[in-house]
Amino acid sequence: MKFLRLNAIPLLGFLVLSSSIFAATPDFQKDIQPLMTKYCVECHGASKPKAGVRLDSYDAIIAKSRKQSVVPGDPDKSKIVMTMTGAAKLMPPKKFTPRPTTEEIDLIKDWIKAGAKK
């Protein structure tokens, strides 16, 4: 029994560690909105948004979107991901800097995969 108990300690540590790495679903306010503000809102804000696509608030991105900007659960069908990865017309447009990093795009994908909650 003593042997078993000792072995359970590192296993427990691993479980705690891995759940804190994998279970963290990105949060809209904390993780996603700042990326939109940084890369997209300059052209997709409330006034005269390009292509009629507004990305300046949760409601604008999800509820009021006419362009499937986000399809909850399906990042590959979500225009904001498709445009960032180049699967659709590249966004931000080519010459615009800074550009979102792969890590930032993955964060947005994870958020959408998890249901794109507010």
Ligand code: HEC
């Ligand atoms: C420098 C201005 C600018 C920035 C920054 C920008 N866009 Fe755009 N966006 C445009 C323009 C212009 C269009 C219309 C392009 C067209 O139809 O030819 C557009 C169109 C779109 C569309 C509609 C495309 C379609 O196929 O219907 C989406 C979705 C989009 N942008 C998402 C984004 C996202 C997501 C970001 C940030 C990562 C972003 N844009 C950043 C200028 C911008």
